[in-house]
Each structure stands twice: as C-alpha cells, then as structure tokens.
Amino acid sequence: MSTLDLSEGSAREAIEGLRGGGGVVSDPVEVYARAVWSVLVEPGDSEAGVLIAAVGAAAALRVVMAGGGDALDRARSRWMPRLQPSAVAAALDAARRCGARLVVPGDDAWPSRIDDLEAHAPVALWRRGRGTPPDAPAVALVGARAATAYGEGVAVDLAAELAATGAVVISGAAYGIDGACHRGALSTGGGTVAFLAGGVDRPYPRGHEGLLERIATTGAVWSETPCGAAPTKWRFLSRNRLIAAMADAVVVIEAGWRSGSLNTAGHAAMLGRRLGAVPGPITSAASAGCHRVLREFDGVCVTSAADVLEMLGADVPPESAGESPVDGAKTDDTTRLFDALSPRSARSVEDVARRSGLARDDAAVLLGFAELEGRAVRDDDGAWRSVTRGSGRP
Known part of the structure; x- marks a missing residue:
C-alpha cells in the first residue's frame, strides 16, 4: 500500500x-x-x-x-x-x-441540523444538485415501499401542499411512499431532497433514476457514502438518521408494524424532532406502524398539511383549518370519481379511471382520500366500491 x-x-x-x-x-x-x-x-x-x-x-x-x-x-x-x-x-x-460536490462542516451548504447527531454525524457529505435554502423549514415524509393507493395518494397531496408553502420535503427516494412524496413536491415546483444509502452516482432504485435527476434539478440528492459505494442494509438504516436529523419534523405516512420508517421515527424522537403520523383504517396492516407512532411515540395525528405546518409552528391560514383549497379545486373530479364507482360492483383503479375520464394516478389519489373519509372501501384484491354515507356499509 x-x-x-x-x-x-x-x-x-x-x-x-x-x-x-x-x-x-x-x-x-x-x-x-x-x-x-x-x-x-x-x-x-x-x-x-x-x-x-x-x-x-x-x-x-x-x-x-x-x-x-x-x-x-x-x-x-x-x-x-x-x-x-x-x-x-x-x-x-x-x-x-x-458532477457531485463535496460538502464539509463549516461550508455554507452544510446542513447545520445534522450537527445534532454529534459523534454520529457524517464526516462529510456528497451532493448532486443545487441544494436548498439551509434556513427553510424542512419536513421528512417517509413510509413503506409496499404502499397502498390510499398511502400514495395522501403522500402526493401532503408533499405538494407543503412544498407549495416553501417547506423542503425530505425523503429517501425509495419506491412507494418516498417516491410519491418527491413527485408531489416536484409537481408544485417546490424543493425536495433525497438521501441515498449508496453513492450519489449510483441512482437507487434504478427505476427512480429519472426521478432523482428531477430532484437534483431543483433540490438535491445527498449521501454520506462516497461515489461508487453500494447501498447495503446497514447503510439504509444508518441513512435514516440523516433524514430525521435534516428535518424540523418527521411524518410517517404509511408503514407496517415493522417498517423501516419506524427506525426513522425512532431517530426523530431521540433527536427531539417533532413527530407525526397519518392514521389509516384500523383494519389495515399497512398502517399499523403509523398507529404505533401515534400510540408509542406520542406522535401528532396528521390529516392535512395544516397539521404539519402547526407542528412546525407556522401560522396556519384560517381556510387551511377547514376545507383545503385543493379539495375545492377537486370537487368536479371527486364527483366524476363517485359517478364511476358502485356500491355493489367492485372496480379496479384502471376501470374507475376509464369510467370517470381521469388519469389513473389522479383516480388513485382521489380513491385514497375517499377511503380516508369513509366514502370508499377496497377489497382484498385491490378493487374499489363506494360507501353509502351514514350507513358505514357498501
């Protein structure tokens, strides 16, 4: 040597x-x-x-x-x-x-929140992209890879509304909830940050290579491992501490009982970060981890962007406490969605999209919110039916 x-x-x-x-x-x-x-x-x-x-x-x-x-x-x-x-x-x-940049403590671009990790803080960070304002409010939105349509719908909408307020959305670029959060933030032209478990020159997962390029265009892709390093199970778990440390608040959107997102929640709790979770149907195993956050971590129940802004200590406009402006804009689409649903015949997302004239992704988002409101239910095979208001039954 x-x-x-x-x-x-x-x-x-x-x-x-x-x-x-x-x-x-x-x-x-x-x-x-x-x-x-x-x-x-x-x-x-x-x-x-x-x-x-x-x-x-x-x-x-x-x-x-x-x-x-x-x-x-x-x-x-x-x-x-x-x-x-x-x-x-x-x-x-x-x-x-x-085109990566080496960022070290003392640089203007160094995220000072990371220093709360003390001896466990990274010795250096590698970044692709422009970066984001270091003093901007930052929210980590995390969840399961095996996400449901409901979870992805909530993730897209929550990230979009938060990014529109100027908050930076942080996540891990994985399939499922992470990817939905990044896409939601990008849809409003907002800033979003992805933390990778391998080098920033190795897009992971490969299916999100295009998404990571878009993130780098307006925000940043970060890693503490050098270029060429492969993502490993340990590096994924260790990466979670950076996601938690980088944020002012951490929200778990959808997670199973043993989801890795709970590892991020644990880091957030130890660092004193504000912690919240989106509730799901009590019968859904996909939301069991979120319910653990609410019960065992004393997390805030998050049902809207207004709840997250309140966690950040931001002034919430009166209209945000009630119906979201986005909800009003989607009234016609929601009507079309329910015209395409039936209380007796279960229909796939694709069938609902075809009948309503909506794009598949838009239909999936609206179905997720309809499930949250108790107005639609999903069968074990993923097909959807409407629920008669007040009856609690299809």
Whole structure:
C-alpha cells in the first residue's frame, strides 16, 4: 500500500472540481482528509467522529496512519484496509464525473441540523444538485415501499401542499411512499431532497433514476457514502438518521408494524424532532406502524398539511383549518370519481379511471382520500366500491 499524501499541493489537486459555492472551508488538507474519512468509515462511526472532533480530520488521519498500540487499535483494524490511495482517488474521480460536490462542516451548504447527531454525524457529505435554502423549514415524509393507493395518494397531496408553502420535503427516494412524496413536491415546483444509502452516482432504485435527476434539478440528492459505494442494509438504516436529523419534523405516512420508517421515527424522537403520523383504517396492516407512532411515540395525528405546518409552528391560514383549497379545486373530479364507482360492483383503479375520464394516478389519489373519509372501501384484491354515507356499509 502506497502512502497517502496529505501535503497541501496534493490535497488541492485531489479535490479540484469537487468544491463550489460561497463560504467553503479554505484549508484544502482538512477538506481532503474529510473526503478520505468518508471512504474509510461506515456511516455513523462514532470513534471516527470523536477523534476528528478532538484533533481535526487531517491530524486524525495522521494518528491512524502512524499506528502504535493504543485505544484506537480496534478501530484502526476497521479503517486501515480501506486506506488505499487508489480507492480514494477512484471515489473522487467518480464524483467529478457525475458532477457531485463535496460538502464539509463549516461550508455554507452544510446542513447545520445534522450537527445534532454529534459523534454520529457524517464526516462529510456528497451532493448532486443545487441544494436548498439551509434556513427553510424542512419536513421528512417517509413510509413503506409496499404502499397502498390510499398511502400514495395522501403522500402526493401532503408533499405538494407543503412544498407549495416553501417547506423542503425530505425523503429517501425509495419506491412507494418516498417516491410519491418527491413527485408531489416536484409537481408544485417546490424543493425536495433525497438521501441515498449508496453513492450519489449510483441512482437507487434504478427505476427512480429519472426521478432523482428531477430532484437534483431543483433540490438535491445527498449521501454520506462516497461515489461508487453500494447501498447495503446497514447503510439504509444508518441513512435514516440523516433524514430525521435534516428535518424540523418527521411524518410517517404509511408503514407496517415493522417498517423501516419506524427506525426513522425512532431517530426523530431521540433527536427531539417533532413527530407525526397519518392514521389509516384500523383494519389495515399497512398502517399499523403509523398507529404505533401515534400510540408509542406520542406522535401528532396528521390529516392535512395544516397539521404539519402547526407542528412546525407556522401560522396556519384560517381556510387551511377547514376545507383545503385543493379539495375545492377537486370537487368536479371527486364527483366524476363517485359517478364511476358502485356500491355493489367492485372496480379496479384502471376501470374507475376509464369510467370517470381521469388519469389513473389522479383516480388513485382521489380513491385514497375517499377511503380516508369513509366514502370508499377496497377489497382484498385491490378493487374499489363506494360507501353509502351514514350507513358505514357498501
């Protein structure tokens, strides 16, 4: 293994093209050392965090490379196999190729909320995209990959309304609820942020490559793992702490009893973030995790964007406390939806869309809200029927 060069000239050359924006940390050796640390450690490595906080990133690297029998021996045995100059150079080259930026503590672009993680905070972050205003209110909206039409409908609408108020919507870009939240925020031209469990040069899931490109256009795609790093189960779990830390409030929209979203909720609770959940039908296993948040985490019951804005301490316009302006705009579409439903014959989302003349996604969103209001029910096979008001029965 060749020796890592921590001279100022080499450090400046190594990070060339990876920095940008105002107020960036000026010491190239310290910045380069943090990039190296991001290659050496797994997310949330507290031993690295404590050492770097004590002596700085560059001095900490020198301590590790010097070796010697000390309290760091076990940690050193984890880090040294990755201390390959060629591997570090490959990660930095991959970042340049995809247009990623290296962001370190002290930069204007560094999300200061992340510092609440203390020793478990990332040593550096990698970002694709423009970024979002660091002082803007931020809400993490999370939920299950195996989402229902109801869950995705709520996610799209909630994210759209929050983004329209100027709040930044944060999620994890996964299928299901996460993707619906990002799409909802983008639909209003609002800001949204995705945190990945692998490098920002490796869109994951692959089916969301286009969505991640759109997110990077108006917001940002972040990761603490270097470019080229693969998403792993541990990195997904550790990524959740960043989603929670980055936000002022965390809302679980739909989650099963053991959903990974509850891991994010747990981090939010430990960090003192405001925590809420969207209730679902009491018979739905897909919402059992949300009900756990309401019961075990003392979460706020969220039924509208106004509830989330109240969690953030924002002034809620009087009209938001009642019928949402979006609801009024959708009155005609809702009427068309119920014209296409039957209390006796269960119909698929596609059939409802065809009969009503609505786009499939729009029909799915409206069906989700109709289920929440008790005006429609879904059979086990996913088909829908209307419910007669006041009867509680189809």
